[in-house]
Amino acid sequence: MHHTETSKQKLSSAGEVQLTAEQHPLIGSIGEVSAILESLQSNRLFVVIDKPAYHASGADAVLEPLFLQRTTTWFTNFELNPKLVDVQRGVEAYRDCQPDFMIALGGGTAIDLAKLIGSIAVQAESARDIATGRATIEVPGKPLMAIPTTAGTGSEATHFAVVYVDGKKYSVAHPSLLPRYAIVDSTLTASLPKRMTAATGLDALCQAIESIWAVGATEESLEYASEAARLAFGNVVIATNSPTPASRDAMCRAAHLAGKAINITKTTAPHALSYALTSRHGVPHGMAVAITLAPMLAFNAGVTDQDCTDPRGAAAVRDRIAGILDVLGTDNVEDACASIKNLLQKIDCPTTLEAVGVKTSDELQTIVDSVNVERLSNNPRRASQNQLLHLLRNTIP
Ligand SMILES: [Zn+2]
Structure with missing residues (x-):
């Protein structure tokens, strides 16, 4: 776990942060999620979750009660490696529920999908055009908390997201894609x-x-x-x-x-x-x-x-x-x-x-x-x- 003095200080100033590509997500451990949601007074969640990882990591025990206390829309059925069709389905689901905060839990796929869904849902241009670089991201999406359950992609710390369109790989980049919060907690990887x-x-x-x-x-x-x-x-x-x-x-x-x-x-x-x-x-x-x-x-x-x-x-x-x-x-x-x-x-x-x-x-x-x-x-x-x-x-x- 990476619960250091500096991360505590960073978390306490969470409210006023304006992110740019040079800035970093605020780091916490899984036990801090509750306090973060409280401090943000966040009541409508959109969660992009790899279901097997949710249970295997033990995150379910901590997060389930928090989800039940709020209006939570789940997006869970997606293929490994982010695909445009999954982004499009996610964008529809997102627009139906108008969340005030997003959580992504899983490996790089879940986190990249959440970045793309949360951002594309608030743009005027289509998911396909943004994914393939024909249109650009103009406005930031709602803040995202990324909870990696693998130790690999580092997607919780980057401002880009991979997406496959018709079998071809694209990378969408924008400063606003950088997650606001990263829960980097090795206990979640214990059963990987x-x-x-x-x-x-x-x-x-x-x-x-x-x-x-x-x-x-x-x-x-x-x-x-x-x-x-x-x-x-x-x-x-x-x-x-x-x-x-x-x-x-x-x-x-x-x-x-x-x-x-x-x-x-x-x-x-x-x-x-x-x-x-x-x-x-x-x-x-x-x-x-x-x-x-x-x-x-x-x-x-x-x-x-x-x-x-x-x-x-x-x-x-x-x-x-x-x-x-x-x-x-x-x-x-x-x-x-x-x-x-x-x-x-x-x-x-x-x-x-x-x-x-x-x-x-x-x-x-x-x-x-x-x-x-x-x-x-x-x-x-x-x-x-x-x-x-x-x-x-x-x-x-
Ligand atoms: Zn890589």
């Missing part, structure tokens, strides 16, 4: 199944590492990302294979800090490459990202001034990559890649594209064709389609 702990923990690790080498990296983001990478690398195997309260707690902190880091920097090549692996090959998000982490680390470590996309130059990128190697406990790239591969194997994450069903050149080409150009431009070393193909072919033995 092994495979989900692994996949979500890898998302946190990759987000942290990508954030360190990202073109968008700042001094502030580096602080969050370095700490997140250290915590995730040091704890994801224990949290997956023999979880302890301390390792669960460390992973929750890692995920939240990685979220704060990518809220500033956004992600890079491994994320850009991952979305087709998830939508076409059914690979859980964090694992889909992790598969290309080591090859991209090796690639980015070879950055030169000729192919560097960071205006600060190749030496500055190499400095940050040295910081990543340090977290991985080595000073050479080959060992670092071996160490990532070893970690993936320990938690049963596939380490090759072949292992997740990408077997032919055509299939590989489809993955590379699907890459989001904007995310790729945030990678510190320019990568042509051919370079990506070559790089990824090496992961197919």
Whole structure:
């Protein structure tokens, strides 16, 4: 649990906060939800909840009485990975009940859906147009409290949300999408199944590492990302294979800090490459990202001034990559890649594209064709389609 003195102070000034992308959600533990709702005098709730996670996390015991005391509209039946149809259904339900506060509980899907529903419901433009970037968010939605029950996405700390439209992945970004409150409480992750702990923990690790080498990296983001990478690398195997309260707690902190880091920097090549692996090959998000982490680390470590996309130059990128190697406990790239591969194997994450069903050149080409150009431009070393193909072919033995 992360109930610190500063979080207490932050919570007590909750009422007057005007959020921008640079600001942060107010952090509390599950026991504080009641006081927050009281202080806001919130009586009409719209809750986006992953039902299995609601019960498995034990959040039901705390939240159920609070929901019963208020007019609460539930939105619960949605698929894994946010889809436009679910956003559209949610927007209709939201408009019918006109809530004064929103709560999202679950993994990244529930939190991203809540961000999109709460925001799109108060815009004039259609959900489809906003999701696909043809229209923009103009007015902020009602405040949102995000309660993650996985330690991975960090969505509670970011101002963007992923949505799939006709199988294609989009990211909607707006400062007002940043949740007002984040309940980061590791007790909620105590019963998280092994495979989900692994996949979500890898998302946190990759987000942290990508954030360190990202073109968008700042001094502030580096602080969050370095700490997140250290915590995730040091704890994801224990949290997956023999979880302890301390390792669960460390992973929750890692995920939240990685979220704060990518809220500033956004992600890079491994994320850009991952979305087709998830939508076409059914690979859980964090694992889909992790598969290309080591090859991209090796690639980015070879950055030169000729192919560097960071205006600060190749030496500055190499400095940050040295910081990543340090977290991985080595000073050479080959060992670092071996160490990532070893970690993936320990938690049963596939380490090759072949292992997740990408077997032919055509299939590989489809993955590379699907890459989001904007995310790729945030990678510190320019990568042509051919370079990506070559790089990824090496992961197919
Ligand atoms: Zn991610």
